[in-house]
Structure formats: C-alpha cells, structure tokens
Amino acid sequence: MKKIVLPLVAVSLVIGFSHRASAEITLYNNGLIDGTETGYNISQGFIVSDSFTLAEASTITGVQFGSWNAAYDDDATTSVVWSITSGPNTGTPAGTTATITSSTQDNSPGLGDNGAFNVFDDDFSTGSVDLAAGTYYLNLQGAISSSGGAPDSDYVFWDDNNGASDAVQTGAVDIGDLTDSSLGFNPGSNSESFQIFGTPDETAVPEPSGLVLTGIGVLFVGFLAYRRRQSVA
DSSP states (O other), X not given: OHHHHHHHHHHHHHHHHHOBOOSOEEEEEOOOOOOSXXXXXXXXXXXXXXXXXXXXXXXEEEEEEEEEEETTTTOOEEEEEEEEESSTTTTOOSOEEXXXXXXXXXXXXXXXXXXXXXXXXXXXXXXXXXXXXXXXXXXXEEEEETTOSSTTTSOEEEEEEEESSOEEEXXXXXXXXXXXXXXXXXXXTOEEOEEXXXXXXXXXXXXXXXXXXXXXHHHHHHHHHHHHHHHHO
16 A cells, blocks of 8 residues: 555645646736826837836736727737837837737727727737846837738827826837837826736746645655554654
8 A cells, every 4th residue: 555655745736836826827017007197109110117116036928008099990909019128218120010819899888089099909829038147127019909901000109097107209210110209208107007917937936726736745754654654653
C-alpha cells in the first residue's frame, strides 16, 4: 500500500507547487469609460500615450479602451495602431495595426457630448508581449472608423476619464512620422480609459487549486508519519 501511496503524495506535492496562475487577468486598470469629459484624437496623425505600471513581470495579451465616434453616421472604431514603449512616443516604432475584436456601445444619457458621439468599450488582441516589472506607455494612433477607409478620413477619439495615468498627446505630420511634436501637448492627469490584460510571470503565487493539492500532499505525509509512530509504539 505504501508503495502506491507515497508516489501519489509526491505527485500531489509536485503538482501543487508547480501549478501557477495562468488565466488572463487585468494587469493594469486606468478606469472604465467616462464619456462625459472629452476625448483625445488618435486619428489624423495624432498619437496618444498613456503610462501604465506592471507590479511584476507579465505577458500582455490584450487591451480595452474607450473610444468616441461620430454619431451622425453611426460610426464605430474598426482598427487602431498600437505600440508599447518605455516613454511617451520615445523611440516609438510605426506600431502594429490591430482589429477591434469586440465593441460595446454605452448609450447612457449625456455620454458623447450629449449624443453627438457614440461611446464604446473597444477590445483588441496584442498577441503575447513579455515585459519586466516597471512603467511603460501604451501608444494609440492611426484609428479607423467604420465609415472611413484611411487613417485621416474620420475622427476617432480616446475617451478621457481623468485616470491615474500620465498622458501625452503628440501631433504628427503623418502616421509614419512620430518625431514631430510641434502640435503636441500634455493633458497631465486628464488621462484616458483603458485596461491592460494578460498573465503574470510563471513565478506568481499558486492558484487556490494548487494550494489545495499541496495541502493534500502535506496531510498525507503527516498521516503516514503518524501511522509509522503508532506501529513502532
């Protein structure tokens, strides 16, 4: 019996200690959409950068942000160019175009400048972006709406919710030029609504299921030690 039980104990202990949190979670939350303040242009060659901080090394997999689109032609954001950098627009590459994977419109009264704009929660996938703990900037630009065929054809605005992030907007001559900040300004605390999703580093604290398995293994070891003392006595 012991020949069977002991390996099972060992397996439960190994699984318990090696089982780590792997489900996607919210790594950073700058707040949900506000829809009543304003929005900062992420089309027509403008770039908006918002800071976010990771408490531990993590893999980013997705982003949610609030967008404003013209209500008169029933607009919605269809894609956006994104990048993540160590500073606001510092050394920013051209970025990666992401298709909006899900979009939820908020029709609450008074949102979007009293109905002049549609306000959405937009989500897109980033793939797997591995980052160490620290502060970074999420840069959004080149947004396209459902009625537009080019980055400068229709306006898309990133919802301002006065979150904790440090925010910077930069005006560029064209989407590929991220060095011309002659039209730029710093909204300061007037940062935008967004969340960063992903998974923490694999050295994170074990999930509850892992702790349960570990506990079972420890109890088995204690029980066997107790039986052994009883048999010796």
